[in-house]
Amino acid sequence: MIVGAIEAGGTKFVCGIGDETGAITERVSFPTEHPDVTMKHVIQFFQGKGVEAIGIGTFGPIGLDPSQDDYGHVTTTPKPGWSGFDFLGTMKRAFDVPMGWDTDVNAAAYGEAKWGAAKGLDSCVYYTIGTGVGVGVYAEGKLVHGLVHPEGGHVLMRRHPEDSFEGACPYHGDCLEGMAAGPALEKRWQVKGSELAADHPAWAIEAYYIGQAVVNAVLMLSPRKVILGGGVMHQAQLFPLIRAEVKKQLNGYVSSKQLISDIDSYIVSPGLGDNAGLSGALALGIEAAARQARGA
Ligand SMILES: Nc1ncnc2c1ncn2[C@@H]1O[C@H](COP(=O)(O)OP(=O)(O)OP(=O)(O)O)[C@@H](O)[C@H]1O
Numbered sequence: 455m456i457v458g459a460i461e462a463g464g465t466k467f468v469c470g471i472g473d474e475t476g477a478i479t480e481r482v483s484f485p486t487e488h489p490d491v492t493m494k495h496v497i498q499f500f501q502g503k504g505v506e507a508i509g510i511g512t513f514g515p516i517g518l519d520p521s522q523d524d525y526g527h528v529t530t531t532p533k534p535g536w537s538g539f540d541f542l543g544t545m546k547r548a549f550d551v552p553m554g555w556d557t558d559v560n561a562a563a564y565g566e567a568k569w570g571a572a573k574g575l576d577s578c579v580y581y582t583i584g585t586g587v588g589v590g591v592y593a594e595g596k597l598v599h600g601l602v603h604p605e606g607g608h609v610l611m612r613r614h615p616e617d618s619f620e621g622a623c624p625y626h627g628d629c630l631e632g633m634a635a636g637p638a639l640e641k642r643w644q645v646k647g648s649e650l651a652a653d654h655p656a657w658a659i660e661a662y663y664i665g666q667a668v669v670n671a672v673l674m675l676s677p678r679k680v681i682l683g684g685g686v687m688h689q690a691q692l693f694p695l696i697r698a699e700v701k702k703q704l705n706g707y708v709s710s711k712q713l714i715s716d717i718d719s720y721i722v723s724p725g726l727g728d729n730a731g732l733s734g735a736l737a738l739g740i741e742a743a744a745r746q747a748r749g750a
């Protein structure tokens with residue numbers, strides 16, 4: 455089966471062609487501009503390729519409830535032209551094939567559960583810590599949707615005792631994204647995160663916040679795997695610091711062997727690396743085709 459995949463990010467779009475094994479045979483990337491421009495590139499890429507299904511994992515927030523008017527739309531975003539944009543409808547008008555539609559982070563969680571670090575497990579939580587913080591949730595074999603979709607990048611944090619940074623989230627100031635995303639690191643330390651030495655005190659504070667987010671995910675969702683991706687997580691020294699924080703903050707309360715003696719394989723980087731988002735979109739496309747075949 456020939457399946458199209460779209461990883462729609464706030465800074466760039468990645469489109470690819472793959473199949474049901476998860477192999478991606480072709481991919482292109484272009485900057486995210488006004489939807490009139492960007493969607494033209496997207497449609498041109500897929501035209502004539504014989505795609506039988508398409509999966510879309512996109513930046514949000516988005517409408518995911520088919521009974522609501524905003525289904526398939528990007529809802530509220532400051533990105534010019536995207537607020538209220540009918541993304542799924544635009545794709546459906548161009549291609550008459552089954553389509554999967556979800557957030558970029560839910561897509562990544564799904565891709566990881568199908569082919570990556572959470573393969574074979576019925577649950578995982580996927581965090582991306584990049585320009586923003588996003589959280590995808592896969593639970594009991596399904597991606598979690600509800601009122602809207604998980605927005606765990608904005609959970610409220612207990613402040614690190616030595617941190618006086620006011621926070622960078624325009625909505626909440628010192629939420630997780632406001633304290634730990636790439637722009638927060640840069641604002642707090644006056645240099646880009648990638649330029650901070652591996653032994654800089656920034657990383658202990660960063661691990662304190664990310665660890666706290668993981669603790670909350672463990673307590674609230676009990677996932678079988680926690681996957682941490684995104685630009686900031688390229689700092690590999692964060693992993694042991696975060697694992698230590700999680701153990702310290704949980705303080706033995708959750709008595710799972712994985713947390714106690716096998717935490718190195720519980721809190722991990724994406725098995726699909728930087729392909730998690732595109733592979734996840736591919737998985738959504740495959741699932742949409744299967745759903746249609748079942749008549750659901
Ligand atoms: N090696 C690194 N160390 C620390 N921070 C980094 C590193 N590489 C990138 N970043 C930071 O990560 C952010 C970019 O994240 P990412 O590469 O995940 O891109 P993005 O797709 O724009 O993010 P998002 O998923 O939030 O849209 C920037 O703030 C950048 O400064």
Ligand SMILES: [Zn+2]
Pocket residue numbers: 607608623624625626627629630631632
């Ligand atoms: Zn926030």
